[in-house]
Amino acid sequence: MNEVVLTPKEQPYVPIETSTIKPDDFANKSIDEIKDLEVWYGNTSSKIGDFFDVEGESGPTPAETNILIDGDVYNTKRIGQGMTDGKITVNGNVNMYVGAEMEGGIITVNGNADSWAGQDMRGGELIINGNARDYVGSSYRGDWRGMTGGIITIKGNAQNEVAEYMLGGKLIIQGDVRHMPGVHMNGGLLVIEGNVISRPGGEMKNGTIVIKGIVSEFLPGFEYHGIEKDLNIQGESIKGSFYKFKGDFSEKGPDGTVYVAVAGNNHIVP
Amino acid sequence: MEYIIKNGNVYDPLNKIDGEKVDISIKDGKIVDSVSADAKEIDASGQIVMPGGIDPHTHIAGAKVNVGRLIRPEDSKKDTEFSKPDSGKRAGTGFSVPSTFMTGYRYAQMGYTTAMEAAMPPLLARHTHEEFHATPILDHAAFTLLGNNWFIMQYLKEGDIDKAATYASWIIKATKGYAIKIVNPGGTEAWGWGGNVHGIDDPTPYFDITGGEIIRGLAEVNEMLRLPHSIHLHCNDLGHPGNYETTLASLDLPKGIKVDPVTGSRKTSVHATHIQYHSYGGTNWRDFVSEAPTIADYVNKNDHITIDIGQVTLDETTTMTADGPMEYDIHTLNGLKWANCDIELETGSGIVPFIYSPKAPVPSVQWAIGLELFLLVDDASKVCMTTDSPNGGPFTRYPRVFSWLMSNKAREDMLENKVHKWAEKRTSLATIDREYSFYDIAQISRSSPAVVLGLSDTKGHLGVGADADIAIHNFNIDNQDPSADYGAIESSFQRSSYVFKDGKIVVQDGEVTIPNHHGRTFWVDSLYNAELEKQVVSEVENVFKQYYSVNFENYPVQDEYVLKPAPINGIKEAGK
Ligand SMILES: [Zn+2]
Numbered sequence: 001m002n003e004v005v006l007t008p009k010e011q012p013y014v015p016i017e018t019s020t021i022k023p024d025d026f027a028n029k030s031i032d033e034i035k036d037l038e039v040w041y042g043n044t045s046s047k048i049g050d051f052f053d054v055e056g057e058s059g060p061t062p063a064e065t066n067i068l069i070d071g072d073v074y075n076t077k078r079i080g081q082g083m084t085d086g087k088i089t090v091n092g093n094v095n096m097y098v099g100a101e102m103e104g105g106i107i108t109v110n111g112n113a114d115s116w117a118g119q120d121m122r123g124g125e126l127i128i129n130g131n132a133r134d135y136v137g138s139s140y141r142g143d144w145r146g147m148t149g150g151i152i153t154i155k156g157n158a159q160n161e162v163a164e165y166m167l168g169g170k171l172i173i174q175g176d177v178r179h180m181p182g183v184h185m186n187g188g189l190l191v192i193e194g195n196v197i198s199r200p201g202g203e204m205k206n207g208t209i210v211i212k213g214i215v216s217e218f219l220p221g222f223e224y225h226g227i228e229k230d231l232n233i234q235g236e237s238i239k240g241s242f243y244k245f246k247g248d249f250s251e252k253g254p255d256g257t258v259y260v261a262v263a264g265n266n267h268i269v270p
Numbered sequence: 271m272e273y274i275i276k277n278g279n280v281y282d283p284l285n286k287i288d289g290e291k292v293d294i295s296i297k298d299g300k301i302v303d304s305v306s307a308d309a310k311e312i313d314a315s316g317q318i319v320m321p322g323g324i325d326p327h328t329h330i331a332g333a334k335v336n337v338g339r340l341i342r343p344e345d346s347k348k349d350t351e352f353s354k355p356d357s358g359k360r361a362g363t364g365f366s367v368p369s370t371f372m373t374g375y376r377y378a379q380m381g382y383t384t385a386m387e388a389a390m391p392p393l394l395a396r397h398t399h400e401e402f403h404a405t406p407i408l409d410h411a412a413f414t415l416l417g418n419n420w421f422i423m424q425y426l427k428e429g430d431i432d433k434a435a436t437y438a439s440w441i442i443k444a445t446k447g448y449a450i451k452i453v454n455p456g457g458t459e460a461w462g463w464g465g466n467v468h469g470i471d472d473p474t475p476y477f478d479i480t481g482g483e484i485i486r487g488l489a490e491v492n493e494m495l496r497l498p499h500s501i502h503l504h505c506n507d508l509g510h511p512g513n514y515e516t517t518l519a520s521l522d523l524p525k526g527i528k529v530d531p532v533t534g535s536r537k538t539s540v541h542a543t544h545i546q547y548h549s550y551g552g553t554n555w556r557d558f559v560s561e562a563p564t565i566a567d568y569v570n571k572n573d574h575i576t577i578d579i580g581q582v583t584l585d586e587t588t589t590m591t592a593d594g595p596m597e598y599d600i601h602t603l604n605g606l607k608w609a610n611c612d613i614e615l616e617t618g619s620g621i622v623p624f625i626y627s628p629k630a631p632v633p634s635v636q637w638a639i640g641l642e643l644f645l646l647v648d649d650a651s652k653v654c655m656t657t658d659s660p661n662g663g664p665f666t667r668y669p670r671v672f673s674w675l676m677s678n679k680a681r682e683d684m685l686e687n688k689v690h691k692w693a694e695k696r697t698s699l700a701t702i703d704r705e706y707s708f709y710d711i712a713q714i715s716r717s718s719p720a721v722v723l724g725l726s727d728t729k730g731h732l733g734v735g736a737d738a739d740i741a742i743h744n745f746n747i748d749n750q751d752p753s754a755d756y757g758a759i760e761s762s763f764q765r766s767s768y769v770f771k772d773g774k775i776v777v778q779d780g781e782v783t784i785p786n787h788h789g790r791t792f793w794v795d796s797l798y799n800a801e802l803e804k805q806v807v808s809e810v811e812n813v814f815k816q817y818y819s820v821n822f823e824n825y826p827v828q829d830e831y832v833l834k835p836a837p838i839n840g841i842k843e844a845g846k
Pocket of ligand 1: 328329544591661
């Protein structure tokens with residue numbers, strides 16, 4: 001396994017867009033060729049070498065190529081977009097769209113991520129060890145066909161409309177979220193281990209949401225189905241007692257499921 | 271600048287040129303008899319030369335097109351263009367509803383130089399013209415929607431055909447419109463009341479007038495005004511199984527009306543648009559069958575009618591029409607997002623994304639019905655190429671449709687390997703082996719639309735005096751067989767080797783070379799009866815004060831909106 005190390009120079013004021021930072025683009029290239037790969041700086045075509053010192057050696061295939069971004073890249077977008085294999089590790093924060101459209105491989109962010117992490121994800125694994133903002137594991141804007149596969153884990157908190165239009169795969173948020181997690185969800189599994197401010201599963205048609213913390217405000221479009229213990233969903237075993245709801249009946253013939261921990265949530269049960 | 275195009279195989283149906291090698295001389299934007307020795311020579315050996323393409327029915331400008339763009343960012347993502355600031359080329363996005371600039375570029379790349387916006391609500395005419403302003407290269411015009419207009423319905427109901435004609439001539443002039451467009455007559459008005467009408471004898475609420483009365487009335491008005499184009503009719507019951515009977519009854523209504531337009535050589539009294547959507551048999555989607563042979567037979571036997579097809583291309587696209595209730599039906603059918611618009615006293619509209627999956631039975635039958643109509647109507651001068659873009663599919667698929675028409679093998683490949691078996695079982699497509707020639711293609715995409723639009727003096731042909739709008743496509747008829755090499759048809763029409771617009775090379779090797787060339791706006795400037803017009807306009811002003819959301823003064827399209835006006839001088843005081 002070979003590793004290419006990108007050490008960020010000063011982050012630019014205008015965010016850069018770097019979907020070329022992925023093993024698929026780096027594999028089988030010399031360091032000079034990697035430095036020459038295109039990134040967008042605002043509306044200007046630039047090069048990776050303009051924003052990073054590049055060292056190490058790439059592998060012959062994406063699977064054999066690790067990329068380490070050794071530093072904070074808070075103004076760098078689209079890291080690993082569309083990657084199919086290999087690994088990316090970021091020792092710092094990232095901007096929007098990390099791991100968007102990714103199909104395979106592993107991205108680990110040892111920091112926080114901005115919005116749209118894992119948007120339209122197809123496969124692979126995305127781990128954010130800090131917090132993430134809005135639309136984690138969402139669809140592309142306007143599309144009703146979102147994330148179909150892969151696993152996203154957020155170790156910290158996320159914000160609004162996570163798993164929007166999710167169709168498959170898993171999204172696990174170990175901290176809290178804000179409004180409307182799983183909005184328009186149509187498949188897959190969303191686990192929120194912390195608290196939810198409001199409206200989980202709004203207009204969901206299918207898929208499963210499990211909430212272990214407290215839901216402050218729940219929607220009226222769900223039907224109560226009693227208490228269930230120790231869940232097993234998509235190979236994920238989740239211990240505890242949960243209120244089970246089906247919905248959202250604001251949609252035609254919905255088959256979505258929301259489990260909410262019994263502890264602390266008796267205010268949402270009819 | 272002078273050019274001479276040499277050695278190409280020319281297809282120019284209006285001048286009866288069928289693949290012969292004829293030199294085409296160009297000077298000052300026009301086709302001329304001869305040019306000087308300084309003329310730049312374009313060698314078109316091994317290529318085909320046609321007049322620039324003309325789209326008689328597309329949706330490229332105005333409010334509903336723009337709403338389509340707004341509600342579909344995920345469509346924008348599917349086709350994008352970077353800007354090239356030094357050449358003036360603008361960035362653009364959109365597959366089924368491209369942005370304005372990209373609309374101009376994409377049409378031009380295919381050799382199309384004229385396109386007609388098929389549905390302009392008078393109230394939104396300014397917006398439509400603003401978008402034309404930002405749509406480069408193409409000559410264009412917009413059809414003014416009148417089939418659900420309160421004034422028209424009122425005057426026709428009162429039997430005052432003179433007032434209806436006066437209003438029509440005034441509103442076309444005021445909106446800088448080109449033709450009378452009728453969409454689901456009475457039905458869109460009924461949608462304002464939450465309903466629809468069914469067939470041509472179902473009266474619309476309040477006005478108590480039927481679709482049939484509106485069609486016949488406006489067909490008479492059209493010929494009283496001697497407009498260049500006939501009425502442009504989107505029949506009632508679009509997209510409903512069993513609607514072919516409504517279609518046949520509607521097409522019979524304008525029969526026998528005397529036709530004598532001020533310009534051009536049109537002899538027909540009705541243009542039935544996207545007729546594919548109106549050729550359905552059966553009673554529901556389960557027993558849905560094609561009635562294309564019945565409709566084609568009617569078209570073959572009658573000379574007062576032309577059609578365009580509205581071919582389904584089996585893509586994910588965006589449906590948009592002034593047929594508001596029909597769009598609501600689509601939304602309930604596919605469950606996808608829906609935008610709806612009520613345009614005050616005039617019309618309505620709806621927009622819904624649609625996935626015509628080749629694996630699904632109904633879209634496969636719709637695909638086959640379109641091709642049946644193309645192939646079963648014997649005389650290609652009655653047929654125009656459209657997909658009702660973007661409704662049946664985006665206009666960028668025209669080259670693919672050409673390949674289906676020109677190659678039986680292409681259709682067999684679709685039937686055997688790509689589409690649902692209903693395409694074979696519920697239609698007659700598999701039994702048809704006719705193949706279009708390049709001459710036929712030149713008719714449906716050039717000469718037929720030019721004639722029916724009344725533009726054949728300067729458009730749709732390559733004779734002396736025509737506008738020098740010319741497309742050159744890389745297909746060698748001496749050693750390529752379109753029937754076998756249907757992939758080459760598609761690629762050669764997708765990216766023209768040269769396109770001339772007004773005598774300038776606007777596309778070369780498939781790339782736009784003059785991105786900021788501006789096309790002309792055709793519109794009809796007529797006056798039916800000055801005295802009556804004063805009276806009608808004052809009635810309109812009164813209604814404005816009561817019901818409209820804008821002031822009357824903010825309604826007509828001022829001259830400033832039209833960058834390159836090309837008014838057609840219509841009748842003057844014919845109704846006096
Ligand atoms: Zn249309």
